[in-house]
Amino acid sequence: MTTPGFTLRQVLLAAVSYxxxxxxxxxxxxxxxxxxxxxxxxxxxAELLEMPLMVGVTVLAARFVVxxxxxxxxxxxxxxxxxxxxxxxxxxxxxxxxxxxDRSLAQYIASRDPVSGIAYLMALLLYAAxxxxxxxxxxxxxxx
Numbered sequence: 001m002t003t004p005g006f007t008l009r010q011v012l013l014a015a016v017s018y019x020x021x022x023x024x025x026x027x028x029x030x031x032x033x034x035x036x037x038x039x040x041x042x043x044x045x046a047e048l049l050e051m052p053l054m055v056g057v058t059v060l061a062a063r064f065v066v067x068x069x070x071x072x073x074x075x076x077x078x079x080x081x082x083x084x085x086x087x088x089x090x091x092x093x094x095x096x097x098x099x100x101x102d103r104s105l106a107q108y109i110a111s112r113d114p115v116s117g118i119a120y121l122m123a124l125l126l127y128a129a130x131x132x133x134x135x136x137x138x139x140x141x142x143x144x
Contacts, residue, residue: 006072014069014131015084021061022085022127023092026054047116051123058123062130071131078131086128 029050037046065071071078097108112120126133 006070006074006077010069010071011077011080012084014065014071014081015088017069018061018065018081018085018131019088019092021064022054022058023089025057025061029053044113044116047113048119051116051119055123055126058127058130062134066131066134073135075132075135078135082128082131086124089124089127 033046033050037049041049065081066078071081094105094108097103098105101108103111
């Protein structure tokens, strides 16, 4: 179910766009973090240093997507965009861990650092909620 004037196809397009922007940025930052920061700082510190950048990317990507796709100011629609994007992000992350790192799903989960892993889970929740959170912090329309 979607709202009149905003179809399931539009929800999916917005979610895929949001996922693509954040996943692409995370992939690029990971390509920097793993070879350059992890050997010098350790995995925990490197991931925690990357986290604020990814939260910033999340905010900017969500703002861009809700504007570009004219996502209505309705919690139900924006929650769907965030939930679908979250499912895509988790799926892509798990697929990369299993295929590219040649790990089982259990090995991947067990390998997560407890501190940066919890921070990552919180960032994922923020990522899913961001389209809705932007409704709370939106700018009023100007009357020019």
